[in-house]
Amino acid sequence: MDIFDEMKKEHKGFRKLVEDITETTERAVKTREKKFMELSTDLMAHHKAEEKVLVPVLKEHKETKIMGIEIEEEHHVADQIVYELRDIPVDNENWLVKFKVLKEIMDHHMKEEENEITKKGREVIEKDRLEKMVGKFEKEMQKRKEEMMAKA
Ligand SMILES: [Fe+2]
Numbered sequence: 001m002d003i004f005d006e007m008k009k010e011h012k013g014f015r016k017l018v019e020d021i022t023e024t025t026e027r028a029v030k031t032r033e034k035k036f037m038e039l040s041t042d043l044m045a046h047h048k049a050e051e052k053v054l055v056p057v058l059k060e061h062k063e064t065k066i067m068g069i070e071i072e073e074e075h076h077v078a079d080q081i082v083y084e085l086r087d088i089p090v091d092n093e094n095w096l097v098k099f100k101v102l103k104e105i106m107d108h109h110m111k112e113e114e115n116e117i118t119k120k121g122r123e124v125i126e127k128d129r130l131e132k133m134v135g136k137f138e139k140e141m142q143k144r145k146e147e148m149m150a151k152a
């Protein structure tokens with residue numbers, strides 16, 4: 001189990017939440033709100049953890065440096081949409097339209113992390129190091145989630 005397996009496992013949870021939210025109707029306000037809060041907290045913590053644990057290591061190698069920068073840029077765009085979604089009532093007709101844009105960005109981003117970045121990352125970063133990153137990633141996720149809960 002290395003950092004890329006851990007990321008993929010979390011992505012699976014995000015895909016499920018996104019699917020659940022997409023299926024809610026405007027009338028299912030409470031469910032939509034609850035699931036979106038869960039998704040947004042976990043997603044932003046996941047982004048921060050990747051930026052702290054994985055991105056700096058990708059940037060150490062010339063073959064993966066650009067991928068590290070791309071990850072940061074795409075997180076930035078996704079987080080921005082998450083903030084905007086938080087400001088719109090979930091039963092507003094535009095909410096789901098905007099949410100679908102977030103879904104597209106996330107789909108593209110997760111696919112890239114799971115394919116090209118995982119493949120190249122495993123080529124250039126030592127196996128042992130990738131395995132040790134799992135613990136760090138989990139710790140970072142927990143820390144960020146607690147921070148966000150305290151603020152909410
Ligand atoms: Fe990810």
Ligand SMILES: [Fe+2]
Nearest residue numbers: 047050071113
């Ligand atoms: Fe990411």
